[in-house]
Amino acid sequence: MALTKADFAEELYDELGLNKREAKEMIELFFEEIKDSLAKGGQVKLSGFGKFELRDKSSRPGRNPKTGEEIPITARRVVTFRSGQKLKARVETYAGTE
Amino acid sequence: MPPLFYFIFAGYNVTKSELIEALAKHQPHLPLKDVELAVKCIIEKMNQALSSGERIEIRGFGSFSLHMRPPRVGRNPKTGESVKLAKKYVPHFKPGKELRDRVDQSSGQYQIID
Numbered sequence A: 001m002a003l004t005k006a007d008f009a010e011e012l013y014d015e016l017g018l019n020k021r022e023a024k025e026m027i028e029l030f031f032e033e034i035k036d037s038l039a040k041g042g043q044v045k046l047s048g049f050g051k052f053e054l055r056d057k058s059s060r061p062g063r064n065p066k067t068g069e070e071i072p073i074t075a076r077r078v079v080t081f082r083s084g085q086k087l088k089a090r091v092e093t094y095a096g097t098e
Numbered sequence B: 001m002p003p004l005f006y007f008i009f010a011g012y013n014v015t016k017s018e019l020i021e022a023l024a025k026h027q028p029h030l031p032l033k034d035v036e037l038a039v040k041c042i043i044e045k046m047n048q049a050l051s052s053g054e055r056i057e058i059r060g061f062g063s064f065s066l067h068m069r070p071p072r073v074g075r076n077p078k079t080g081e082s083v084k085l086a087k088k089y090v091p092h093f094k095p096g097k098e099l100r101d102r103v104d105q106s107s108g109q110y111q112i113i114d
Helices: A005-016 A020-038 A085-092 B016-026 B032-051 B097-108
Strands: A044-046 A050-057 A060-063 A070-073 A076-083 B056-058 B062-069 B072-075 B082-085 B088-095
Touching (some): A020 A044, A020 B032, A020 B097, A044 B016, A076 B097, A085 B032, A085 B088, B016 B032, B032 B062, B088 B097
Antiparallel strands (some): A060 A070, B056 B062, B072 B082
8 A cells, every 4th residue: 555645644643743634734735845846947855865856858759669650759848856865775675575 | 049038937946944944934823843843754754665665656746666676796896896786676756647747838937947
């Protein structure tokens, strides 16, 4: 099961004692602020977690993998995430489920 | 030559402390200290989830998951010696549809800030 906004709100309620409405609002605003900044060309760096960066991609030839038909991929702006050292190190030691 | 209006609508890069200030402005009823703790708590929860292999799915924003990198033979760049590297996991972010669309549509109006 994946973690959702509701789980984060629950965490703020349990850990910080924000009331349920405040906790929910905080989570909404947190992700909304990051989106707003990215939608205005600003990149977002959260120390201890990672950095959301923007990249302008030029158009390139593409192909429909099913039909083999050639379709140009239009120029676009994309978001990329680079995890910080701390997160990378913590995740690397995860043993996996196998 | 990019159109001049690129430079009129300038966004801004954001760090954790600036994000905390922005959130505090939206929630004037909360002490700044609480907003600061909340942001730290959210980030710690995301770190914890990912480092225990759990996915995170935020509607409209995106999802975080782990990608496996298979074991490989690497090389010590100094000595040229081969080294066996075990498989490892790396964090991966896939932007959600709303974020993808908003960012893509903004490219004509806003320049990416370095």
